Structures are given as C-alpha cells and as structure tokens.
Amino acid sequence: MSERKILRAVSGLNSQINSIVEAMQLAEPYLEPETIDLAADVIARAESRRQLSAExxxxxxxxxxxxxxxxxxxxxxxxxxxxxxxxxxxxxxxxxxxxxxxxxxxxxxxxxxxxxxxxxxxxxxxxxxxxxxxxxxxxxxxxxxxxxxxxxxxxxxxxxxxxxxxxxxxxxxxxxxxxxxxxxxxxxxxxxxxxxxxxxxxxxxxxxxxxxxxxxxxxxxxxxxxxxxxxxxxxxxxxxxxxxxxxxxxxxxxxxKALSTRRLRADVDQVIHHLSEELQVEKVRLPSQVHQAELERVIAKAHGAHYIADAVETSYLLRGASRTGWPLTTWLVKLRNDPLKRMNLGRQHEDPELSLTSRPELSIAETAAIEHGINQYVAEASADLPESWKEPLREKVHANTAELDDGIDAAIAGTPLGVERSSWWWPVVKVIQWVALVAALGGALWLAGYPVAGYFQFELPEAPRIEGIAVPTLLVFIGILLGIVLGLACSFVNRIVAKVKRRKALKNIERSVSQLVRQAVIEPVDQHLDTYNSYSALITSAAKKAD
CATH class of the missing domain: 3.40.50.300 (P-loop containing nucleotide triphosphate hydrolases)
Known part of the structure; x- marks a missing residue:
C-alpha cells in the first residue's frame, strides 16, 4: 500500500475518532452505559494501538x-x-x-x-x-x-x-x-x-x-x-x-502496513453504525416562537396577569379621581379599596427583590394549567428524540420549574405597572379644582354678606356686575360648574389613559414572566435539542465516512 493511501487511512480514522470523542462528550448523560463503554473501549484501544509500532x-x-x-x-x-x-x-x-x-x-x-x-x-x-x-x-x-x-x-x-x-x-x-x-x-x-x-x-x-x-x-x-x-x-x-x-x-x-488502521477503522465504524441506528431523526426542530409565546401567555395568565392588569386600570381610575375630581366629593373615592395596594403592588418605594405580592395562592385549576402547558411544550419539543434523551429533559425542566411560582411572584412584584407615579397633569388639574372651589366659596360668602350686613344695618357697596350678573354670583356658578365639568372631563381622560396603562402593564407582566419561563423551560429545551442536533450531526457525518 502506498504511503499516500496509508496517510489517508490514518487521517480518516483520526477524523472519526475525534467525532466520536466530541459526540460522547455531548451525549454521555443520555446514552446507555453499554453504549458508552463500547465507545470508550474502542477509542482507548485505537489510541493505544496508534501510539505503537505501525511497521x-x-x-x-x-x-x-x-x-x-x-x-x-x-x-x-x-x-x-x-x-x-x-x-x-x-x-x-x-x-x-x-x-x-x-x-x-x-x-x-x-x-x-x-x-x-x-x-x-x-x-x-x-x-x-x-x-x-x-x-x-x-x-x-x-x-x-x-x-x-x-x-x-x-x-x-x-x-x-x-x-x-x-x-x-x-x-x-x-x-x-x-x-x-x-x-x-x-x-x-x-x-x-x-x-x-x-x-x-x-x-x-x-x-x-x-x-x-x-x-x-x-x-x-x-x-x-x-x-x-x-x-x-x-x-x-x-x-x-x-x-x-x-x-x-x-x-x-x-x-x-495500514492493516492495523483498517482494523481500528472497522471497530470505529461499528461503533458509529451502532450510534447511528439509535438516532430517531438526524435533526429535531426547535419549538417555534409561536409555541414559546403561547406557553408564556398560559403561565402569565395562570399567575393572574389579566387580573393584575384589570387592577392597574381600576387603581389608576381611583387615583385619578382622587387627584382630579371635585374636591368636595373626592373623599368618597377614598372609601373604595385600591386593588393594587391590596395585592401589595404598585409601590415604587419598595425593593422588588425583597417584596412579595399579597396575591392569593394559585388555585388547583391554575396550577394544573401551568403543569399542562409546560408538559405539553416539552412533549411536543422532544417528540422526535430517542427515549434516552426524553426523560433527562423532563427531569431538568421539572427541577427548574419547582420554584418557578415564587420567582414569578417576585418578578411581578418588581414589574413597573405604570401607576407608581402620578400623571404630570394631575397636579395642574388639582390646582385648578381648588382655585375653582375657592372662587365658588368666595362668591358664596360675598353673597351671604349682604343679608348679614342688612341685618346689622350695614350698607355694603353694590357688587360689580358683568353683563348684568353680579360678580359673586358668577364666582359661585363658574366655580361649581368648572369643578364639575373639569371632574367629568378628567374622568373621561382618565378612563382612556387607564386602558393604555392596562395594556402596558399586561405587556410588562408578561415580559417579566416570560423571562423566567425562558430561563426555566424554553432555554433548557433549546439547549437540549441543540445538544442532540450537534451530537446527531457528528454521528451522521462520521457514518457517511464509514466504510
């Protein structure tokens, strides 16, 4: 056999051994012990024989x-x-x-x-x-x-x-x-x-x-x-x-002189064919972004994302009514409970890492929805994997999700909901409301002063008039009317803004939940499937080179 053919045979053997070694490093936790022992024995024997006399x-x-x-x-x-x-x-x-x-x-x-x-x-x-x-x-x-x-x-x-x-x-x-x-x-x-x-x-x-x-x-x-x-x-x-x-x-x-190499190559080929036969498919597809988003939504919904978003809307309306409503009636708003405060949310001064919500424990139905969503996601993602690869993935995801609920609770506690600060225009309206109220009270006192002065036989100068209407009367009517109209207008604006706040809060909550879901479920699944695809690519490539 020519030197060139010998070198080509040795090079091919080295390439296959390197592929097996790299594949074993990737897939050792997922292969049967007998398969690992077979590969290790062949590789060890090949490495030992290659270092000895080739003559x-x-x-x-x-x-x-x-x-x-x-x-x-x-x-x-x-x-x-x-x-x-x-x-x-x-x-x-x-x-x-x-x-x-x-x-x-x-x-x-x-x-x-x-x-x-x-x-x-x-x-x-x-x-x-x-x-x-x-x-x-x-x-x-x-x-x-x-x-x-x-x-x-x-x-x-x-x-x-x-x-x-x-x-x-x-x-x-x-x-x-x-x-x-x-x-x-x-x-x-x-x-x-x-x-x-x-x-x-x-x-x-x-x-x-x-x-x-x-x-x-x-x-x-x-x-x-x-x-x-x-x-x-x-x-x-x-x-x-x-x-x-x-x-x-x-x-x-x-x-x-290449007989020893050919013998080792045959042993290596046998290992490669054995590993290749155990492959279900050459490549598995990673779950689509649609499936990922669906899982994130399921878990966020089970953790009350929509309920919290509704609470954000209600809380904003209550706070807005308290800050922009007619001062004589805003005390009624304070009699209503703020749903965010009841859940210990929407408090900017609190440290999110040390804060937990006061939300009720997940119900049996909500817990079941989360488990079903995760199990279905993992099952669909691993459907094409060999059995020896499926169970480790399930165990890994299960271990990651064991404390997922507490992590999501803390994440929600630290999620900006958009109601931590007052809207910039609330103080302006508040000032106008109080000015209008003071003007109405001033006009009322002015009008009340005339009968009182007459009772005590005092002569007060006649109130100035505008378009034939006494100024104190205008102050009373304009003050009251401005307060009521401004309160109604602000209520309408607050409802619009509250809807926007709700949508943003829901997105923020889902984003916070999705980060944890990705860390606990989606990324481990993707990494597991990537590992299988890398392992499969090495074995498939080596199998194509096998004699």
Whole structure:
C-alpha cells in the first residue's frame, strides 16, 4: 500500500475518532452505559494501538480445542514453537513468532504476550526463506483455545480478538458448525470481514468427494451471520496441504502496513453504525416562537396577569379621581379599596427583590394549567428524540420549574405597572379644582354678606356686575360648574389613559414572566435539542465516512 493511501487511512480514522470523542462528550448523560463503554473501549484501544509500532502487523490464530491451531502455527512458522498433543488445552499462554524484533517489544507488552520467539536460522541469522515468505514486520500469535474450560485462557482469547490486526480462525471438520464459535465470536466481527480468514484445518480427514459439501455447509452457516464473503482456505497442518495458501494470505496481510488502521477503522465504524441506528431523526426542530409565546401567555395568565392588569386600570381610575375630581366629593373615592395596594403592588418605594405580592395562592385549576402547558411544550419539543434523551429533559425542566411560582411572584412584584407615579397633569388639574372651589366659596360668602350686613344695618357697596350678573354670583356658578365639568372631563381622560396603562402593564407582566419561563423551560429545551442536533450531526457525518 502506498504511503499516500496509508496517510489517508490514518487521517480518516483520526477524523472519526475525534467525532466520536466530541459526540460522547455531548451525549454521555443520555446514552446507555453499554453504549458508552463500547465507545470508550474502542477509542482507548485505537489510541493505544496508534501510539505503537505501525511497521508491525499482528496476526492471531484463533480456534477451539482440537482444531489443530497450534499445529498449524508451527507449520506456518516452520518450527516447533507451540506445544501440541492430546492433553487439552495444549496452549496455555499466547505464543508469539517474531520476524522483526526491533520495535515489537512495546506492542507485545500491550498485547500482554510474554512468550516470544524471534525466527532465526540455526546459525543465528534470520531465515531468508521465511523472510521471503513473510514480511519482516509480522507478529504471528498462537492463542489459547476459545472454548477452554480455564477462565483465564478464555479471557485472553476474548481480549485479543479485539486487539490483533488480522484474525485467522482455524476450524476443524468436526466442530466447524459449533454455535459457541459462530454466535459467541464470529457474529460480533461482521465489520471485520476484510481482516478475517477462515482456515478449515484437518482437511485430510475428509474424502475428496465430500470436501465441497463441507465447505458449502460452512459457507451456509457463515451466510446466516452475513459473513458469506469470508475467504475459506482448506488446509492440513499434518500433511502440509494448503499451508502455503494460508501463508500466502497471511503474507499479503503482513505487507499491508495500514492493516492495523483498517482494523481500528472497522471497530470505529461499528461503533458509529451502532450510534447511528439509535438516532430517531438526524435533526429535531426547535419549538417555534409561536409555541414559546403561547406557553408564556398560559403561565402569565395562570399567575393572574389579566387580573393584575384589570387592577392597574381600576387603581389608576381611583387615583385619578382622587387627584382630579371635585374636591368636595373626592373623599368618597377614598372609601373604595385600591386593588393594587391590596395585592401589595404598585409601590415604587419598595425593593422588588425583597417584596412579595399579597396575591392569593394559585388555585388547583391554575396550577394544573401551568403543569399542562409546560408538559405539553416539552412533549411536543422532544417528540422526535430517542427515549434516552426524553426523560433527562423532563427531569431538568421539572427541577427548574419547582420554584418557578415564587420567582414569578417576585418578578411581578418588581414589574413597573405604570401607576407608581402620578400623571404630570394631575397636579395642574388639582390646582385648578381648588382655585375653582375657592372662587365658588368666595362668591358664596360675598353673597351671604349682604343679608348679614342688612341685618346689622350695614350698607355694603353694590357688587360689580358683568353683563348684568353680579360678580359673586358668577364666582359661585363658574366655580361649581368648572369643578364639575373639569371632574367629568378628567374622568373621561382618565378612563382612556387607564386602558393604555392596562395594556402596558399586561405587556410588562408578561415580559417579566416570560423571562423566567425562558430561563426555566424554553432555554433548557433549546439547549437540549441543540445538544442532540450537534451530537446527531457528528454521528451522521462520521457514518457517511464509514466504510
């Protein structure tokens, strides 16, 4: 393989690993522990293997008890390195045949292989014939039996299944259909078909006329696991038949210096496909602004936003009547209760952060309306999410909304309602009202002075007249009429302004409530969906690059 292709393979693997790492950082709280462990194991294995020798290719011989695996190992190496015999298991430790010891030590340490043999000729020189057959970077391993009754042996074989670069499965005619081999191991290696070789050993024990039938039977069993394309080599380690074919396959694999990268890439692809299959959709849509506004309105309404807005209107009218009405009747207004003061609202001097309203507790219906609105919003927003992503979102929103009522109460207490200050024109009208009242009282006293003076036999000068009407009479009528007309006019104006105040107060209350609703519900939901979309984009992009 060319250097350029090797670099391209390494670059592709790095890109996929980076995508998985970033995706795991985003989605770890929402994935099943088994999925996280699988990804972590593959990434850790890939990171470790990439830091070790890239010039060596690790080929492992796997097989069940009695398959002749160790005999095949010795035949491939050309030396009696692995123990063979009738006592089972014969292979108790992993045995390594090394054609190039330089740089292989750390790799074998990572593989936890302690029994190592450097292939040399009798004079201590490298065997030129074997070097010609096998690439100098080959590490050939003979592993303990896959079905060994010794637990340690089974663990070693299972671990090395995920570590070696090229897997050679040695089967014998009696156990080639063993379910423990196929379902226990081969099924999990579908993604590694390019790194697998099946050797049907002891072929000499089968008559020539029956061999095709046996191979076809094995091929059919592999097909049930979608492994029908695996290469199958018939061989006999005892007679040497087919051994050269096995050597050729291994030699071809050993020359591929990107084989370890391809093996890791297959493992990474398997993880990516697994994660990709769990995606419900590639991208979920965030709730629209219409849905957000509807939720905000529902919660604001349940917290009495309209009731408070009505109270603002009433309060403004009462305060306006008190400040602009006819002074002789304004005391009647004070007999009416100000609804804002009753709720401890509309007091500018109070610290909003330390103030709470005196509004009644939310009713059962209002509480239910809030819960229903939030639950419906979250349910619609998370409808397309996988189940493992839904429950954490519900829990997060529920935790955020546990103290939402108190927060909204404080927010309403600090919301400017527009009645904290008097309207600028109220003092002007008040002055005019009092001037008119004083003028009317002055005219009345003036008129009353004439009969009193006559009673005491005083002669008062005649009151001046305007258009034939005495001035004190004009003062009385104009003062009273001006006060009443001005009071009625101001009442009309106050009603118009009160409507405007109501609308503004309602908007301010809804804005205050919406800020808390956004913090407690809308923003966490958006962030959760954005996290899923980022995770999904990473997995989807990596899946498209997978082989």
């Amino acid at each position: 060596h290719v690790v080929v492992g011989l796997f097989g069940a008890t009695g398959s002749g695996k160790s005999t095949m190992f010795n035949a491939l190496v050309g030396q009696e390195l692995a123990t063979t015999g009738v006592i089972r298991p014969t292979t108790t430790d992993t045995v390594a045949a090394i054609w190039e010891p330089e740089g292989a030590g750390e790799l074998l340490d990572w593989l936890e292989v302690t029994t190592r043999h450097v292939i040399e000729d009798r004079d201590g020189q490298a065997d030129s014939a074997k070097k010609k057959t096998f690439d100098s970077g080959l590490l050939l391993l003979d592993l303990p039996d896959m079905d060994s009754t010794a637990v340690d042996h089974h663990k070693i074989a299972s671990r090395l299944v995920g570590q070696v670069d090229y897997l050679v499965w040695v089967l014998d005619p009696q156990k080639y259909a063993d379910a423990s081999i196929h379902h226990g191991y081969l099924n999990s290696l579908r993604s590694q078909q390019g790194n697998l070789l099946i050797v049907l050993n002891q072929i000499d024990t089968i008559a020539e006329r029956d061999r095709k039938q046996v191979v076809d039977s094995l091929r059919g069993i592999l097909a049930t696991s979608r492994l029908e394309n695996l290469p199958i080599v018939c061989a006999s380690a005892a007679t040497g038949e087919g051994v050269s074919d096995v050597q050729a396959k291994i030699a071809a694999a050993a020359k591929n």
